[in-house]
Amino acid sequence: MRVLLVDDNPNDRELIKRQLRKAIEGVEITEVARRDEFKAALQRGDFDIVLTDYLLHWSDGLAVLQAVKLQYPHTPVIMVTDSGSEEIAARGMREGLSDYILKGHMARLPEAMKEAIERERLNREYTRAVDELRQSHEALQEAMKQLQETQQQVIQQQRLRALGEMASGIAHDFNNALTPILGLTELLLDNPEVTADPQVKRYLEMIHTAAQDAAQTVSRLREFYRSRGRTELRQPLDVNTIVEEAVQLTALRWREQAEAKGIFIQVHTELQPVPLVSANGSELREVLQNLIFNAVDALPRGGDITLRTFTVDEPSPGWVVIEVQDNGVGMDEETRIRCFEPFFSTKGDHGSGLGLAVVYGIVQRHEGKIEVDSKIGKGTSFRIFLPAAAAEPRVLAEKESPVPLRCLRILLVEDKPLVREVLREHLLRQGHTVDTASDGQQGLEKFLASRYDLVITDLAMPVMSGEQLAMEIKKIAPNKPIILLTGFGDPRLAQNAYSELVDHVLIKPVTLFALRQAIAKVTAE
Incomplete structure (x- = not known):
């Protein structure tokens, strides 16, 4: 001691x-x-x-x-x-x-x-x-x-x-249900006798617009549930450029429309030099536009929106972070937890509840993550974490669609009678000769029994699917142009998934313009 x-x-x-x-x-x-x-x-x-x-x-x-x-x-x-x-x-x-x-x-x-x-x-x-x-x-x-x-x-x-x-x-x-609605209204709108009555024409245009809006809703549904396809192509992109583009694209909403209501919103950018990310530029812009629109809705009396970019080094090669912050009304804890749920909205009739669900789905497909912090009366901050890119850009060149030079003999294979009839009517109006079949097996039999310039087939059908039919036709006539119709999936992914099997993929509901463009593309000499 x-x-x-x-x-x-x-x-x-x-x-x-x-x-x-x-x-x-x-x-x-x-x-x-x-x-x-x-x-x-x-x-x-x-x-x-x-x-x-x-x-x-x-x-x-x-x-x-x-x-x-x-x-x-x-x-x-x-x-x-x-x-x-x-x-x-x-x-x-x-x-x-x-x-x-x-x-x-x-x-x-x-x-x-x-x-x-x-x-x-x-x-x-x-x-x-x-x-x-x-x-x-x-x-x-x-x-x-x-x-x-x-x-x-x-x-x-x-x-x-x-x-x-x-x-x-x-x-x-x-x-499938929207295809005849859009198709028939287009056929009626293309008929001068029908559209001679202004009120009838106005009603048809309203039906056509409503059907197109419904098609867009379905398109947005795809965004939050689909996973990344194996053939989905991306490019290394500069997120700072994407942020600046998103700010410009949304200026009408946060500047002009807001100021017209007496609401003044300032958008600030704090962009640090960051690595490239491997991403789909269109999807990233959609993510940022949705988040900016949400921030605008959270500023009923005006305020500030700040977009930041920075890096987090762990884990290697690190994350590129995009933050969208507002000083608006904020969210309570229950809303914060549920905000990414499809169809969940606090905006009543003014919100579909799909915006943040789409954001969540896109970020997930980019192998990223998203965080949200919010306090009532203090504002909200969304942070998107994207892995830094390692690959080189892959630029795809698209061919321009030429105008068809002649009328064609077409085999149309579709199992839904109403859809089949509407598509047949469209093709006849364009001057083509049309044979129809209700399933892949019947379509193959007709193809073997006659000569056709083009085959248009649905994907999901009984007896034999459109994919199986296309495989059989390509074995017999490898250069025969085939257009595949489907109500499933995203147009870009579907085109990549079936690019070796068919010449073009059309996503339903099929419009007259889209059908013309597809035929022009696959039959160009």
């Missing part, structure tokens, strides 16, 4: 040393009689316990206690004195004194010292245990928070996947 003995009376020091050496084997005692000696001892800190008199010619025991506890809060201090009082003892105990012993009762000192050191040891262990428990509790809370966030992400992905499977079938059936 190492003892620091603070007493300016040499006789008292000697008495205390004799008592300690008799009772404690191997005790080491450092004597301090002056202020400079005390300061030097405090600097060294080579003691386990401090014994101090109360009355010192250069200080007092309470000041010694305070100086020791300031530097060594866990070192016990015992006051050994004959000049104190109960009041001094009580004050000392309040300030951390371990014990108070009168010099006339010196026999109790060795045992009091051992007890004080043991109490401090137990206190240190208790404090350490409490700290470790608190740290463990904080770590557990953080782990629980991360687990809840991970579970929420998994639930979100499972919900989107389930909705996607459902929406895929709905989209197919919905597009």
Whole structure:
């Protein structure tokens, strides 16, 4: 045991040393009689316990206690004195004194010292245990928070996947239903006798517009449920350029339209140099436009929207981050958690609930992640994390669609009677000769029995699918142009997926213009 003995009376020091050496084997005692000696001892800190008199010619025991506890809060201090009082003892105990012993009762000192050191040891262990428990509790809370966030992400992905499977079938059936609506209204609008009545023409145009809007809704449904196709092509892009383009494209909404309502919104950009990302530029622009529109809606009295780009280095090669922040009305916690759910909206009749679901789906397909922070009355911040690109750009050149030079003999294969009849009528109006079949097997039999310049076939059909029919026809006539119709999927992905099997893919609902363009493209000489 190492003892620091603070007493300016040499006789008292000697008495205390004799008592300690008799009772404690191997005790080491450092004597301090002056202020400079005390300061030097405090600097060294080579003691386990401090014994101090109360009355010192250069200080007092309470000041010694305070100086020791300031530097060594866990070192016990015992006051050994004959000049104190109960009041001094009580004050000392309040300030951390371990014990108070009168010099006339010196026999109790060795045992009091051992007890004080043991109490401090137990206190240190208790404090350490409490700290470790608190740290463990904080770590557990953080782990629980991360687990809840991970579970929420998994639930979100499972919900989107389930909705996607459902929406895929709905989209197919919905597009088949929209095809005759669009087709028949186009046929009627193309008939001068029908459109001679202005009111009839107006009603037809309204029906046609409503059908087109419905087709766009289905198209947006595809965006949040489809996964990335193997043949989906991307390019390394500069996100700073994408951000600037998105700001310009949305200016009509956040500047002109807002100012016309007396709302003033400022859009700021804080763009740092960042690596390229492998992405679809059109989809990234759609993501940013949706987030900017959301920010505008969150600023009914005006405010600021800030777009930032920066990098996060871990994990290698790191993330490129795009942040869209507003100081608008903000979201409560329930809304923040549910904001990416399809069809969830707080805008009533003014919102479809698809915007952020589309954003989520696009970010997921880019192997990225999206975070959102929001507080009521403080605003919202969306952060998109995209992996830095490693590949070189792949630029695809598209052929221009030439104008068809002649009328064609066409085989139309479609299992839905109403869709088949509308498409047949379109083709006849264009001057083509048309034979029809209701499934792939019937279509193949007609193809073998006659000669056709072009085959137009639906994809999903009973007996034999359009894909199987195309394979059989290409075996017989490899150069025969084939147009594939489908109510499933995205036009770009469908074209890539079937590019080696057919010459062109048309996504339902098929319009007269799209059909003309497709025929012109595949039959160009």
